[in-house]
Amino acid sequence: MNVTAPDWKREYQTPHGLTVHPASPVVGARITGVDLARPLSDGVFKDILDAWFQYLVVVFPGQTLDEDQMVAFAERFGPLNKSANPRTHHNKKNPAIMLISNIREDGKLIGAHPDGEMHFHTDQCHQEKPCSATMLYGMEIPSRGGDTCFANAYYAYETLPEALRRRIDGRRAMNVYDYNHADTRGGTFDIREGVPHASHPVVRTHPVTGRKALYVNRLMTGFIEGMPRDESEELLHQLFIHQERPEYVYAHKWTPGDLVIWDNRCLLHARTDFDASERRLLRRVTVLGEKPV
Numbered sequence: 001m002n003v004t005a006p007d008w009k010r011e012y013q014t015p016h017g018l019t020v021h022p023a024s025p026v027v028g029a030r031i032t033g034v035d036l037a038r039p040l041s042d043g044v045f046k047d048i049l050d051a052w053f054q055y056l057v058v059v060f061p062g063q064t065l066d067e068d069q070m071v072a073f074a075e076r077f078g079p080l081n082k083s084a085n086p087r088t089h090h091n092k093k094n095p096a097i098m099l100i101s102n103i104r105e106d107g108k109l110i111g112a113h114p115d116g117e118m119h120f121h122t123d124q125c126h127q128e129k130p131c132s133a134t135m136l137y138g139m140e141i142p143s144r145g146g147d148t149c150f151a152n153a154y155y156a157y158e159t160l161p162e163a164l165r166r167r168i169d170g171r172r173a174m175n176v177y178d179y180n181h182a183d184t185r186g187g188t189f190d191i192r193e194g195v196p197h198a199s200h201p202v203v204r205t206h207p208v209t210g211r212k213a214l215y216v217n218r219l220m221t222g223f224i225e226g227m228p229r230d231e232s233e234e235l236l237h238q239l240f241i242h243q244e245r246p247e248y249v250y251a252h253k254w255t256p257g258d259l260v261i262w263d264n265r266c267l268l269h270a271r272t273d274f275d276a277s278e279r280r281l282l283r284r285v286t287v288l289g290e291k292p293v
């Protein structure tokens with residue numbers, strides 16, 4: 001698919017009457033003029049998809065969506081992950097829905113990923129087929145912080161110094177779901193027994209746009225394969241610094257009613273810290289993805 005380069009400065013009207021407002025000079029757009037609670041025509045959905053492939057993350061402010069309406073919209077992007085299990089806080093009634101929250105009921109957390117900052121990552125990169133897209137709907141939002149920051153991984157690859165690009169050419173990295181490392185993370189770590197992990201190319205090609213993106217991240221990439229560990233450590237450190245440069249990042253400040261969907265194949269995200277005494281509740285749905293190549 002040939003995706004036209006987006007105009008990062010000017011808002012525009014789509015053929016089916018939506019308005020697309022670029023959110024930053026590098027990534028993200030807000031889309032207005034659509035009620036996602038209603039079924040969408042193919043034309044309107046194509047406008048949304050076109051903007052999504054151009055801007056990588058799109059935000060629909062002011063939406064009122066129940067679970068079924070959110071699931072119906074998400075299913076337009078592809079089949080959803082419905083692997084409900086108690087550990088991942090999927091909703092038993094609607095297994096595509098997972099809650100992200102720090103709220104406790106009867107002393108028990110009602111959602112996953114409750115508190116604090118989270119390093120940059122792509123969702124489910126520790127699985128063989130990570131989700132292609134993640135959709136979040138903001139319901140209760142702290143007065144400050146808890147922003148979701150997005151980093152454009154196409155730009156990270158395209159602007160990589162030639163010497164670094166040569167070092168990662170054809171390489172694969174091991175991605176590990178082991179958040180024990182998240183607080184102290186500086187680079188390489190090994191796979192502890194029983195921890196989910198998957199090997200993926202360091203540079204992946206987007207299956208729709210054909211563009212290449214840097215596909216490692218500070219939270220979950222353990223090491224680059226086939227390389228001494230100290231060299232892997234040093235190389236990953238440089239890649240993380242490069243891909244997280246503020247000029248590639250857009251920080252989304254949440255308002256209740258925001259519906260956000262991003263493309264995990266070409267975009268990293270992180271969360272800023274927030275006051276743990278304030279309530280935070282978001283609904284999450286993920287779209288099944290393909291094996292990265």
Ligand SMILES: [Fe+2]
Binds near residue numbers: 121122123269
């Ligand atoms: Fe995430």
